[in-house]
Amino acid sequence: MNPPFPARAYHRASNVVDDDLALVARMATGDESALAAFFDRWHEVVSAMVARILRDADDADDVVEEAFWQVWRQAPRYEAGRGSVQTWLLTIARTRALDRLRAMRRRREESLEDDAASVDARAAGTNTPTPDDPAVGAEHSERMALVRTALQRLPAEQRSALELAYYDGLSQSEIAEQTGQPLGTVKTRVRMALQKLRQALDILREEAR
Amino acid sequence: MKHEPVRHEEAWELLAAAALDALDPDEMAAVMRHARGCERCSAEFGALREAAAQLAFAASAGAVPGSRRAAMRHRLLVHARADEEASTGERSGATVRSSRRLLRSLVAASMLLAASVAVVAWLAHDRARLADALRVASERGTAEQAVSDSLRDAVAERDTLIAGITGEDMSVVSLAANAPRQTWALMFWNRSTNGWTFIAYNLPQPAAGRTYQLWLVTTRGPISAGTFAPASNGEAIVRATYALPRDALKAVAVTDEPTGGVPQPTGPFVVSGTGQNATR
Numbered sequence: 001m002n003p004p005f006p007a008r009a010y011h012r013a014s015n016v017v018d019d020d021l022a023l024v025a026r027m028a029t030g031d032e033s034a035l036a037a038f039f040d041r042w043h044e045v046v047s048a049m050v051a052r053i054l055r056d057a058d059d060a061d062d063v064v065e066e067a068f069w070q071v072w073r074q075a076p077r078y079e080a081g082r083g084s085v086q087t088w089l090l091t092i093a094r095t096r097a098l099d100r101l102r103a104m105r106r107r108r109e110e111s112l113e114d115d116a117a118s119v120d121a122r123a124a125g126t127n128t129p130t131p132d133d134p135a136v137g138a139e140h141s142e143r144m145a146l147v148r149t150a151l152q153r154l155p156a157e158q159r160s161a162l163e164l165a166y167y168d169g170l171s172q173s174e175i176a177e178q179t180g181q182p183l184g185t186v187k188t189r190v191r192m193a194l195q196k197l198r199q200a201l202d203i204l205r206e207e208a209r
Numbered sequence: 210m211k212h213e214p215v216r217h218e219e220a221w222e223l224l225a226a227a228a229l230d231a232l233d234p235d236e237m238a239a240v241m242r243h244a245r246g247c248e249r250c251s252a253e254f255g256a257l258r259e260a261a262a263q264l265a266f267a268a269s270a271g272a273v274p275g276s277r278r279a280a281m282r283h284r285l286l287v288h289a290r291a292d293e294e295a296s297t298g299e300r301s302g303a304t305v306r307s308s309r310r311l312l313r314s315l316v317a318a319s320m321l322l323a324a325s326v327a328v329v330a331w332l333a334h335d336r337a338r339l340a341d342a343l344r345v346a347s348e349r350g351t352a353e354q355a356v357s358d359s360l361r362d363a364v365a366e367r368d369t370l371i372a373g374i375t376g377e378d379m380s381v382v383s384l385a386a387n388a389p390r391q392t393w394a395l396m397f398w399n400r401s402t403n404g405w406t407f408i409a410y411n412l413p414q415p416a417a418g419r420t421y422q423l424w425l426v427t428t429r430g431p432i433s434a435g436t437f438a439p440a441s442n443g444e445a446i447v448r449a450t451y452a453l454p455r456d457a458l459k460a461v462a463v464t465d466e467p468t469g470g471v472p473q474p475t476g477p478f479v480v481s482g483t484g485q486n487a488t489r
Contacts, residue, residue, distance in 0.1 A: 032286055032289045032290055035285060035286065035289050036282065036285075036286055039282055039285060040282075043278060043281075043282075045265055045266060045268075046265070048265075048268040048269060049264075049265035049268040051268070052268035052269070061277060061281060064281065065281050065284060065285060068285055069285060069288065069289075072285070072289055072292070073292075082255070083255060083258060083259060084259060084262075086262065087258060087259050087262040090262040090265045091258070091262060093265075094262075094265070095230075098230075140266070143263070143266045144266045144267065146266070147263050147264065147266040147267045148266075148267050151264075151267055162229070162264070163264075165226070165229040165230075165231040166229055166261065166264045167264075167268070169230070170231065171231050171232060171233050172226055172231050172232065172233075173233055175231070187222075187223075187226065190225055190226050190229065190231060191222065191225040191226065193225075194225040194228060194229065194257055194260060194261060195225060195257075197260050197261075197263070197264075198256065198257060198259075198260035201260055201263060
């Protein structure tokens with residue numbers, strides 16, 4: 001039997017969203033304390049995601065810092081209608097991490113260095129660090145459990161395709177090449193996986209109302 | 210291969226991959242072109258993008274050590290403060306010409322340039338303070354000629370420093386400490402003059418019998434840019450001239466070495482930064 005979804009995350013989500021919007025609005029006016037608060041709220045989630053992508057602590061720190069800096073500089077141009085603050089932040093961080101990952105791959109290919117050399121022991125960890133603010137930490141912990149549960153419910157091949165696309169930054173063509181699966185099969189898996197993930201999250205959001 | 214415009218059904222099928230950035234570039238461009246003109250696809254893409262972003266929550270990693278997190282937070286806030294001050298200076302009109310030149314470029318510049326502006330602003334402020342002291346000393350007459358000469362030299366030194374880090378063809382490398390201490394430094398490389406200006410803050414004093422040595426780490430190996438000791442307040446400024454091909458710089462580093470320096474680095478890194486992070 002599948003584990004139940006922790007639905008309480010969505011009770012807190014609206015407050016978190018409002019707080020994020022307020023912090024971005026303050027950053028847009030040059031309020032440094034808003035950047036500090038925003039960093040405290042999101043640093044752990046962003047760091048975990050970037051570390052998972054890069055598997056290198058020093059590079060991960062650089063990327064995380066660059067991502068928050070980009071948020072600070074672009075806060076005046078943030079448009080709520082184009083997506084939530086968290087999606088905006090996480091997309092910025094992931095894009096930067098994947099850019100760094102691709103640059104690292106190019107360097108590795110050029111120098112023929114051992115790929116394992118850059119693997120950091122942190123990547124093997126399973127801890128889930130949380131922000132200093134208990135409310136934000138609780139919301140993030142529940143969201144982590146929620147998304148992990150949703151991922152566990154996916155068929156293994158769909159989950160693998162999703163993770164190769166999200167964390168490794170591979171295109172569908174590259175996934176097909178790496179896994180030896182037909183491109184059409186990969187396309188179907190990617191589409192089904194993300195749609196199922198979205199549906200699971202939508203259902204939980206409805207249940208929480 | 211250039212993709213033709215996609216039909217609605219075709220774009221709809223590819224939106225999930227687009228939300229994950231998992232399409233090949235031409236395909237992505239074609240889908241996005243369609244979505245911009247299709248309200249239904251645009252809304253679906255937004256919803257899938259929100260779902261994809263949730264995958265960040267599934268990542269596991271060990272806790273980032275508090276010292277590293279604090280250092281990162283500190284650097285961000287220092288840069289943000291410099292950024293904000295520079296923007297304010299831009300609006301109200303900066304008083305130092307060389308600072309103003311760099312401040313203008315800051316509006317669209319990177320984090321390193323923001324930090325550079327803070328350094329320029331600090332030097333400009335220090336220069337103004339010295340110039341005021343020089344004026345007062347000069348007004349008191351020849352009895353304080355030695356003081357006047359000293360202050361005049363100090364003002365000239367500041368002018369040289371400001372000129373050395375505000376040229377048209379500058380590259381800046383940010384250096385940070387591995388230790389928890391809030392040490393940071395910038396290396397300014399004036400590619401036109403081959404001049405290097407290293408400015409550091411909050412450096413601890415080296416132990417007895419030890420010194421700091423500055424290195425330009427190039428594709429052919431490390432090149433010593435000299436030894437130095439910080440002032441009592443932890444600040445240090447080192448200037449050097451060395452011609453280097455534009456793409457040869459891999460990193461800038463400071464190591465802790467025996468007094469007198471060494472031909473090749475042997476001691477631990479005090480601060481370091483990669484040429485990859487250099488900005489122009």
